[in-house]
Amino acid sequence: MSEQPSGAVASSDLEAAARNTEQTAAQEQSSPAPSPEDGAGRMENLSMQAALNRALAETLAEDPRAVVLGEDVGRLGGVFRITDGLQERFGADRVFDTPLAESGILGMSVGLAMAGFHPIPEVQFDGFAYPAVNQIVTQLARMNYRSRGTMPMPVTLRVPSFGGIRAPEHHGESLEALFAHVPGLKVVSPSSPHEAYHLLKHAVAVPDPVIFMEPKSRYWQKGDVFPDDAGPLQGAKVVRPGRHVTLVAWGAMVARCLQVAELAAEDGIEVEVLDLRWLKPIDAEGLAASVARTRRAVVVHEAPLTSGLGAEVAALITERCFDTLRAPVGRVTGFDVPYPSGDLEDEYIPNIDRILFGIQRVLEYRRG
Amino acid sequence: MDNNLQPAALPAEELRRLYRLVTAVRQLDLAAIAWQRQGIIPGYAPELGQEAAQVGSAFAMDPKHDFVFPTYREMGVALTMGVDMTAYMSTHKASWHGGLYDPVQTRLAPIQAVVGGSVLHAVGWAHGQTLAGNPGVALTYFGDGASSQGDVHEAMNFAGVLKAPVIFFVQNNGWAISLPTEAQVAGGTVAARAAGYGMKEITVDGNDAAAVVLATREAAAHARAGHGPVLIEAMTYRRGPHSTSDDPGRYRTLAEERRDEGADPVRLLADRLVAEGIADSAFLDAALQDANANADRVREGVMALGPRPGSEMFDFVFAEPTEALKAQARAWREESEHV
Amino acid sequence: MAEIPFPLPDLGEGLIEATVLEWLVAEGDQVERNQPLVEVETTKSAVELPSPQAGRVARTYGEPGETINVGEPLIVFEVPDNTAGIVGTVPQEAPARRRVRLTAVPDED
Numbered sequence: 001m002s003e004q005p006s007g008a009v010a011s012s013d014l015e016a017a018a019r020n021t022e023q024t025a026a027q028e029q030s031s032p033a034p035s036p037e038d039g040a041g042r043m044e045n046l047s048m049q050a051a052l053n054r055a056l057a058e059t060l061a062e063d064p065r066a067v068v069l070g071e072d073v074g075r076l077g078g079v080f081r082i083t084d085g086l087q088e089r090f091g092a093d094r095v096f097d098t099p100l101a102e103s104g105i106l107g108m109s110v111g112l113a114m115a116g117f118h119p120i121p122e123v124q125f126d127g128f129a130y131p132a133v134n135q136i137v138t139q140l141a142r143m144n145y146r147s148r149g150t151m152p153m154p155v156t157l158r159v160p161s162f163g164g165i166r167a168p169e170h171h172g173e174s175l176e177a178l179f180a181h182v183p184g185l186k187v188v189s190p191s192s193p194h195e196a197y198h199l200l201k202h203a204v205a206v207p208d209p210v211i212f213m214e215p216k217s218r219y220w221q222k223g224d225v226f227p228d229d230a231g232p233l234q235g236a237k238v239v240r241p242g243r244h245v246t247l248v249a250w251g252a253m254v255a256r257c258l259q260v261a262e263l264a265a266e267d268g269i270e271v272e273v274l275d276l277r278w279l280k281p282i283d284a285e286g287l288a289a290s291v292a293r294t295r296r297a298v299v300v301h302e303a304p305l306t307s308g309l310g311a312e313v314a315a316l317i318t319e320r321c322f323d324t325l326r327a328p329v330g331r332v333t334g335f336d337v338p339y340p341s342g343d344l345e346d347e348y349i350p351n352i353d354r355i356l357f358g359i360q361r362v363l364e365y366r367r368g
Numbered sequence: 369m370d371n372n373l374q375p376a377a378l379p380a381e382e383l384r385r386l387y388r389l390v391t392a393v394r395q396l397d398l399a400a401i402a403w404q405r406q407g408i409i410p411g412y413a414p415e416l417g418q419e420a421a422q423v424g425s426a427f428a429m430d431p432k433h434d435f436v437f438p439t440y441r442e443m444g445v446a447l448t449m450g451v452d453m454t455a456y457m458s459t460h461k462a463s464w465h466g467g468l469y470d471p472v473q474t475r476l477a478p479i480q481a482v483v484g485g486s487v488l489h490a491v492g493w494a495h496g497q498t499l500a501g502n503p504g505v506a507l508t509y510f511g512d513g514a515s516s517q518g519d520v521h522e523a524m525n526f527a528g529v530l531k532a533p534v535i536f537f538v539q540n541n542g543w544a545i546s547l548p549t550e551a552q553v554a555g556g557t558v559a560a561r562a563a564g565y566g567m568k569e570i571t572v573d574g575n576d577a578a579a580v581v582l583a584t585r586e587a588a589a590h591a592r593a594g595h596g597p598v599l600i601e602a603m604t605y606r607r608g609p610h611s612t613s614d615d616p617g618r619y620r621t622l623a624e625e626r627r628d629e630g631a632d633p634v635r636l637l638a639d640r641l642v643a644e645g646i647a648d649s650a651f652l653d654a655a656l657q658d659a660n661a662n663a664d665r666v667r668e669g670v671m672a673l674g675p676r677p678g679s680e681m682f683d684f685v686f687a688e689p690t691e692a693l694k695a696q697a698r699a700w701r702e703e704s705e706h707v
Numbered sequence: 708m709a710e711i712p713f714p715l716p717d718l719g720e721g722l723i724e725a726t727v728l729e730w731l732v733a734e735g736d737q738v739e740r741n742q743p744l745v746e747v748e749t750t751k752s753a754v755e756l757p758s759p760q761a762g763r764v765a766r767t768y769g770e771p772g773e774t775i776n777v778g779e780p781l782i783v784f785e786v787p788d789n790t791a792g793i794v795g796t797v798p799q800e801a802p803a804r805r806r807v808r809l810t811a812v813p814d815e816d
Binding site: 049071072074075076077079097099100101103104127128130131166167168169171172305306333336337340341342343344347348351353354357 | 410411459461462463464465466481482483513514516517518519544545546547551552553591618619675676678680681684685692693696697700703704705
Binding site for chain 3: 072079080081121124125160161164165166167168171216217219221244245259260262263267269283296342352353356357359360363364
């Protein structure tokens with residue numbers, strides 16, 4: 001850290017460094033030969049952990065303003081190994097451990113952004129974003145506004161999120177509605193290694209604060225990643241088409257909804273699964289396009305029901321599809337209770353049966 | 369400071385009790401790591417090396433009047449306070465976050481997962497004793513890592529301003545997961561910060577159980593006498609991993625551990641007892657046997673813990689449940705398979 | 708499961724070998740970091756080697772009385788491929804189970 005420029009960064013130095021890095025990156029990128037048998041380019045089977053790690057490594061290589069900071073992100077490589085090897089590779093100025101204070105990490109990130117950096121802070125677990133909420137809400141989210149656009153906040157806050165790993169208290173929370181409610185924040189959650197890789201790289205390039213919610217229960221599952229084929233980085237994505245009902249989900253619930261769609265197909269019901277991806281801004285047109293086809297929708301999320309993001313999704317669908325909807329938009333969510341201990345996790349997180357009941361309700365609904 | 373606040377040296381019987389306690393904590397701690405390896409519990413936060421700091425400090429408190437605020441690594445405190453250890457360990461079984469013991473009756477606040485989260489509560493509770501004219505003292509635990517949290521600063525400042533009867537007990541175990549104290553605590557010690565809050569501080573060898581008892585008794589007497597808060601920094605060492613899934617080999621070597629770990633708290637006390645003729649090897653053996661038997665009993669208790677009834681998710685959200693929540697509980701009962 | 712070998716380290720300046728005196732762990736044992744693994748004798752002294760990590764013992768090398776050269780395998784640990792985070796477990800991918808069947812006929816008009 002001692003060599004890091006403090007306060008005002010000599011931007012010409014940074015830009016010179018950027019050019020150098022870009023050249024290096026371009027050289028590196030040109031080296032792997034395109035796979036001969038696959039016209040779509042390279043494909044790799046990676047866990048979400050590995051995909052995120054790679055996205056961070058490439059970001060650090062390509063963007064000299066990017067810095068990774070947080071508790072145990074350096075030598076340990078992060079409590080989920082997402083930053084594994086990055087300090088070794090990029091040095092302790094670019095990837096550094098902070099004292100144990102989340103408000104400090106976020107407040108520091110605001111200051112680093114003011115100094116021209118692209119901070120990528122990590123909060124180890126969703127529940128430890130609460131101590132940082134003051135800095136996130138009162139500072140990070142509104143510095144661009146307060147400064148009349150002269151101090152944008154290109155900060156990407158990585159938060160391992162949601163439940164499903166039988167962890168202690170405050171290690172399995174779903175904060176998307178809280179963050180989405182705050183003007184000035186963008187919120188995104190990937191559902192697969194491919195999405196994680198591309199959305200994280202993209203989030204860092206976004207000039208606004210992005211809360212990047214990593215579904216920790218999906219860290220270990222592998223999936224195909226196409227590094228050269230990001231596809232659209234904005235908006236929602238249909239991950240399984242169907243004509244009877246749309247399931248809207250994000251993060252770890254996408255995989256569960258895909259399971260449900262498979263089971264529903266056995267009963268003759270064709271379920272469309274829409275991965276919302278961006279929780280702010282929500283892709284209202286994407287929602288409307290899907291529901292225009294299926295005419296029924298159920299939102300599934302782990303967070304509690306009341307004032308959850310499902311309410312926002314339902315409102316957006318209703319505003320756009322009121323005339324075509326065959327049933328009120330359904331919600332299958334966590335309950336309005338604190339996230340329970342591991343033994344009761346499966347009772348809390350929407351399970352297959354509860355989602356099937358939700359589908360049944362909108363299918364059975366008749367007007368009048 | 370009044371000389372009458374200086375505690376007397378520990379009598380032999382107390383030293384023997386202390387030894388039985390640190391041994392019980394050591395064996396239960398080792399057992400809990402094994403339970404995790406055997407799939408009995410999903411995870412555990414070992415406290416190997418911190419037995420003296422925990423047992424010694426809890427030993428000094430008055431269970432009739434005082435109240436204790438733990439973190440998630442205070443098994444030795446709970447055991448010393450006589451908490452049912454199956455109920456305590458249930459937090460690591462993932463039965464109930466705060467543990468299944470009764471915090472009001474045991475005088476031990478629920479297990480706290482937020483680092484530094486309960487330090488302010490101790491100040492509030494302590495000030496409540498002042499307001500109510502009670503003689504109680506609050507003892508709050510936290511680590512070198514938690515000392516970085518803003519809440520801890522706020523707590524110390526409040527306590528200093530209010531002269532609250534609270535003991536801030538820092539177990540400086542050298543490591544906050546992978547970060548060593550020198551990268552965590554500017555200025556080198558937490559105790560040095562007490563001066564800034566106008567607060568008494570005591571730095572003590574956290575591996576010496578008897579010394580910790582004396583330091584905590586001195587602090588409690590100071591606070592009880594209305595002289596305000598005390599910061600105790602017990603210098604010790606986290607000999608094990610942060611948690612059962614941590615691999616310290618990623619950030620420190622065995623040679624560094626050997627260099628830094630200091631005296632083994634259990635061994636240190638045993639040597640003293642034997643050297644002073646307070647205990648013989650038969651006593652030490654009996655203490656170990658009792659400790660292992662206790663660990664076995666707790667193991668059986670933990671294994672017998674079924675999942676809590678799912679309805680408890682809804683039972684404790686409010687003191688006065690809402691109709692909407694009751695409706696959710698009914699829907700849950702209809703739609704899920706239940707434990 | 709991944710296997711992590713631990714070769715005999717140099718136990719003193721320039722030692723080239725050590726003799727196994729007694730194994731303190733057996734194949735299949737779960738050992739903790741720092742737990743004594745084996746007692747070996749060098750030309751200087753008998754020492755207990757502590758385990759550099761936690762894991763299950765997959766294999767040990769050398770019967771009591773046998774000599775092992777520095778750098779040669781002493782013990783192999785078995786560790787899971789997927790490492791859990793600092794707390795919690797690695798969730799197992801469960802097969803889709805259900806009780807509920809969809810009986811509704813979608814209103815197609």
